[in-house]
Amino acid sequence: MSTVATTDPVLTPAHSTAISLRGRLQDALPKIVLAPSFVITLVFVYGFIIWTAYLSFTNSKTFPSYALTGARAYQRLWRWTFESDPPSSWYTSITNMAIFGFLYVGICLALGLFLAILLDQKIRGEGLLRPIFLYPMALSFIVTGVAWKWFLDPGLGLEQTLHHFGWTSFHFDWIKNKDFVIYTVVIAGVWQASGFVMAMFLAGLRGIDGEIMKAAQIDGASPLQLYRRIVIPLLRPIFLSAFIVLAHMAIKSYDLVVALTSGGPGGSAWLPSNFMYEYTFKRNEMAVGSASAIIMLMTISAIIVPYLYSELKEKAR
Amino acid sequence: MSSVTASTVPSTAPLSQSGDSRNNNTRWIGRLAIYGLLTIFAILYLMPLFVMLVTSFKTMDEIQGGNMLALPQAPTFDPWIKAWGETCVGLTCAGIKGYFWNSIKMVVPAVAISTILGALNGYILTKWRFPGHTLVFGLMLFACFIPFQSVLLPMATILGSLGRFGVTLQNATGFNFGFGNSTVNLVFVHVVYGLGFTTLFFRNFYEAFPTELVRAAQVDGASFFQIFRRIMLPNSLPIIVVTVIYQFTNIWNDFLFASAYAGTGDSMPMTVALNNVVNTSTGVVEYNVNMAAAMIAAVPTLIVYILAGRYFVRGLMAGAVKG
Numbered sequence: 138m139s140t141v142a143t144t145d146p147v148l149t150p151a152h153s154t155a156i157s158l159r160g161r162l163q164d165a166l167p168k169i170v171l172a173p174s175f176v177i178t179l180v181f182v183y184g185f186i187i188w189t190a191y192l193s194f195t196n197s198k199t200f201p202s203y204a205l206t207g208a209r210a211y212q213r214l215w216r217w218t219f220e221s222d223p224p225s226s227w228y229t230s231i232t233n234m235a236i237f238g239f240l241y242v243g244i245c246l247a248l249g250l251f252l253a254i255l256l257d258q259k260i261r262g263e264g265l266l267r268p269i270f271l272y273p274m275a276l277s278f279i280v281t282g283v284a285w286k287w288f289l290d291p292g293l294g295l296e297q298t299l300h301h302f303g304w305t306s307f308h309f310d311w312i313k314n315k316d317f318v319i320y321t322v323v324i325a326g327v328w329q330a331s332g333f334v335m336a337m338f339l340a341g342l343r344g345i346d347g348e349i350m351k352a353a354q355i356d357g358a359s360p361l362q363l364y365r366r367i368v369i370p371l372l373r374p375i376f377l378s379a380f381i382v383l384a385h386m387a388i389k390s391y392d393l394v395v396a397l398t399s400g401g402p403g404g405s406a407w408l409p410s411n412f413m414y415e416y417t418f419k420r421n422e423m424a425v426g427s428a429s430a431i432i433m434l435m436t437i438s439a440i441i442v443p444y445l446y447s448e449l450k451e452k453a454r
Numbered sequence: 455m456s457s458v459t460a461s462t463v464p465s466t467a468p469l470s471q472s473g474d475s476r477n478n479n480t481r482w483i484g485r486l487a488i489y490g491l492l493t494i495f496a497i498l499y500l501m502p503l504f505v506m507l508v509t510s511f512k513t514m515d516e517i518q519g520g521n522m523l524a525l526p527q528a529p530t531f532d533p534w535i536k537a538w539g540e541t542c543v544g545l546t547c548a549g550i551k552g553y554f555w556n557s558i559k560m561v562v563p564a565v566a567i568s569t570i571l572g573a574l575n576g577y578i579l580t581k582w583r584f585p586g587h588t589l590v591f592g593l594m595l596f597a598c599f600i601p602f603q604s605v606l607l608p609m610a611t612i613l614g615s616l617g618r619f620g621v622t623l624q625n626a627t628g629f630n631f632g633f634g635n636s637t638v639n640l641v642f643v644h645v646v647y648g649l650g651f652t653t654l655f656f657r658n659f660y661e662a663f664p665t666e667l668v669r670a671a672q673v674d675g676a677s678f679f680q681i682f683r684r685i686m687l688p689n690s691l692p693i694i695v696v697t698v699i700y701q702f703t704n705i706w707n708d709f710l711f712a713s714a715y716a717g718t719g720d721s722m723p724m725t726v727a728l729n730n731v732v733n734t735s736t737g738v739v740e741y742n743v744n745m746a747a748a749m750i751a752a753v754p755t756l757i758v759y760i761l762a763g764r765y766f767v768r769g770l771m772a773g774a775v776k777g
Contacts, residue, residue, distance in 0.1 A: 167582035167678060168584060174649050174653070175590055182593075186604050188607075189606075252492075252495060255491055270495070272759060277752070279707075284506050284748065287745065288501070295522075297521075297522065332499070392710065392725070396709075410603055417606070423607065
């Protein structure tokens with residue numbers, strides 16, 4: 138590892154004691170400069186997480202209360218998960234999370250890879266197509282939500298347009314249907330993120346050594362075999378990175394549901410992040426909101442921590 | 455760049471020439487299928503933007519009676535003018551122009567501060583390493599991935615007490631020094647939770663920067679800040695561009711912090727104002743004005759993306775792929 142030793146004997150002249158104070162200051166300077174950022178992270182990220190975890194064990198309602206009252210909030214969430222009939226909004230949120238997470242990550246990966254492979258076939262006009270697939274990434278979820286809300290509105294959007302074109306039996310009202318509204322969130326989410334996944338895969342494809350491909354072709358591999366047996370296995374690290382990015386974006390998703398469906402009929406499009414916001418700031422159930430936030434954090438950590446650990450360990454070697 | 459295609463094409467070309475014409479035909483059909491699929495996808499990806507744009511130039515009559523894909527028969531700028539200067543956000547009907555400037559006032563300092571701090575952190579974590587630097591970096595990196603819901607409440611509490619401190623200062627000195635100002639609050643929040651990303655970008659970039667240069671300057675007696683200013687910064691333009699674009703789009707597009715800490719009142723940012731315009735339940739829904747407002751909210755990031763999209767992608771990738 139190439140490290141600049143801060144206590145290099147060459148750099149601290151021994152002949153003067155007056156300089157040594159300045160020298161020591163110079164040595165400590167990097168740490169002094171880094172310290173505020175580090176302290177900010179410790180306090181505002183880790184300190185706040187502990188604070189939120191603490192609140193989840195109180196019975197805070199509208200205002201935080203600091204008397205510990207046990208894991209009542211978690212018990213309520215547990216009951217809402219397994220013993221609620223009709224389904225609670227928490228149950229709806231986590232079921233939606235499972236549907237949304239699975240489809241969003243899966244479709245984005247598949248579509249991203251597919252588009253990247255298509256674009257990698259020495260396409261004329263690649264420079265024009267790439268930004269078209271990517272621009273949704275630059276938009277805010279609120280704008281995406283507004284655009285798709287309009288597009289999927291049965292009275293004005295796609296359905297109406299196809300009726301105009303003569304396909305009068307066409308029916309598409311998922312955005313107003315509480316059983317299907319979560320799938321419209323998937324559509325908008327995929328539209329927004331799949332271009333980015335495509336860019337990641339494209340960079341990966343461009344990085345593959347041409348010699349391996351040539352050798353396989355000489356051995357008579359068909360293009361399909363070439364991709365299935367050689368290219369896709371070589372892209373494994375990119376699959377992992379893309380999965381990490383998408384999974385954590387899925388768990389964090391909040392604004393898309395707000396803008397696209399305003400939560401859906403009766404909160405039927407809620408994700409856990411929406412549940413947290415509503416319970417904390419609108420229903421004055423701060424302890425339950427905090428508990429749900431901690432559950433979200435633990436879900437993300439289960440995915441991110443092993444990944445970061447292996448990445449950093451690899452670099453330190 | 456050793457591209458896949460560069461190597462496959464020359465090697466397949468002789469094959470198809472030596473083969474019969476059927477081979478050539480399948481090749482043509484293949485090319486046609488690829489271009490066809492790409493075109494269809496491009497149309498699908500452009501559709502929402504196209505519909506938004508077209509709708510924002512139509513009159514309400516045309517929207518209700520017509521087809522969303524049709525071009526406006528008599529293009530009008532009125533919806534844009536109305537969205538900018540007259541539409542109602544909550545109870546105030548002064549358009550979204552004020553909120554647009556709120557966002558600018560918030561984004562510019564937040565981006566500047568977090569970028570400078572990220573550059574310094576990245577410089578230290580690669581060129582002035584100390585025992586435990588991996589742990590420090592790891593902790594900052596993990597902070598990028600936390601769901602912000604897990605820090606939302608404590609931050610609200612802290613910002614609330616800072617606000618009360620601001621009132622006290624106001625009473626004592628006649629000036630609140632920015633305490634309790636929603637824009638200042640949001641700048642602070644975005645700097646705090648953007649630090650992880652900016653540090654990550656600069657660290658990955660400086661990792662590849664020759665340490666010998668830094669060491670040589672050090673031997674020549676250059677100080678910590680001199681090395682940063684004279685050697686690191688002049689060579690950092692690509693990563694500065696990346697970080698600025700990334701932070702700009704992220705902070706401009708943020709909704710969660712904005713609605714939690716500036717969701718009401720005059721200092722709400724653009725995303726919150728847009729959501730209020732669109733999700734208002736009173737009166738006739740003016741779709742054309744809504745679409746114009748959404749376009750106005752999207753324009754800054756789209757411009758940034760069009761001007762520097764190449765860097766944007768590269769930056770997102772640097773963060774995502776290198777971890």
